[in-house]
Amino acid sequence: MTTQALTPPRRRSRAGARRILASVVAILFALVWLFPAYWMLNSSLLTDEELTSRVPVWFPARATLAHYASILGSADFWSAMRMSAAIAAIVVVGSIALGFFAALAISRFRFRSRMSLIIGILIIQMIPAETVFVSQYRMLDTWDLLNSVAGASLIYLGTNVPFTVWLLKGFVDGVPVELEEAALLDGCSRMGAFFRVTLPLIGSGLVASSIFAFLASWNEYTLALVSLTSSGSQTLPLWITSFSGMNQNTDWGGIMAGSTLMALPVVILFVLVQRNMVAGLTAGAVK
Structure with missing residues (x-):
């Protein structure tokens, strides 16, 4: 007891x-x-003396905004910001548009060479980016797209679209096909059923895919190093390297302040869309 x-x-x-x-x-x-x-x-936020001190400073007791003021007053920073923002916007819109329709086709239709297309997407994702640097450079040089937003966006789309297709395919597969069939019985066309039924239900997948595409283009360095060779057409990751020097010549304060400003849009974006990045919006839809 x-x-x-x-x-x-x-x-x-x-x-x-x-x-x-x-x-x-x-x-x-x-x-x-x-x-x-x-x-x-x-x-x-540390001074140059504190940054170069042998004793680490764990808290900025004498915080200074001099590094931020220097960066925000630089025309090169705003040029790199515009370059990164333009490329990221094109890559996000292009990846979602192409990836959504490709995911719909692979998930909903049975056509010849469908499995070959899926295997091809997987193989493309497994190819190291470094192996195609030379061919990408020669391609952009032939088309006169070096040091341009269009050229960099084209390369970024080539690396992001396969991943976006594969990611969105999983979300489209999670939408019961019976919902689209019910919309067809109610008089919707095939395209109307896609946009009125499937598209709203994979909103979380679109948000997640957009975040991945944005991060991949916003933080990308190696592809930008190949396609943007001019000092006047640099993205933020390339621009930050201008603070690096040999040993004591490196401006660590500028690097840290620039990295913080570069990370700020990513943090704001995550705060705005964190509630939408939840899978399983279709749970119980058939009921």
Whole structure:
């Protein structure tokens, strides 16, 4: 009698202890992940003397905005910002438009060479980007697209569209085909059923694909290094390298401040769309 009465509280206490332990471990992992971002922000607010000191400064007691003022007053920074924003916008819109229709075709239709197309998409994703640098450079040079938004966007689309197609295919497969058939019975055309039924239900997939496409183009360095060789047509990752020098000549304050400003749009974007990045919006749709 006594043992049976004491068992539930003991189990609850053990379960509570496990939850507390799991929470502590999760907080420790989160601190490890957040430390590089904190160190970047902290270093961007330090003076040059503190940055070059042998003793690390963990908190900016004498915080300065001199590095940010220098960057925001630079015409090269705003030129690189416009270049990155234009390329990212084209890549996001192009990847979603091409990837959505390709995912619909692969998921909903059975056509000749369908499996070959799927295998081809997988193979393209497995090809290292470095192996096609020479051919990409020669292609852009032949088409007179070097050092241009169109040329860089074309290369980025070639690397992002296959991944977007594969990602959106999974979301389209999750939409019950019975919903589209019901829309067809109600008088919708095939295209109307896609846009009125399927498109709203894969909103989370479109948001996730857009985020991946944006990050891939916003942070990309190696492809930009190949296609944007002029100093006047650089993206933000290329522009940040201008602060690097030999040993003591490196402007670490400028690098950290520039990296913080570069990461700011990504953080804002995640804050705005985090609620939409949830899969499974179609759960219970048939019911």
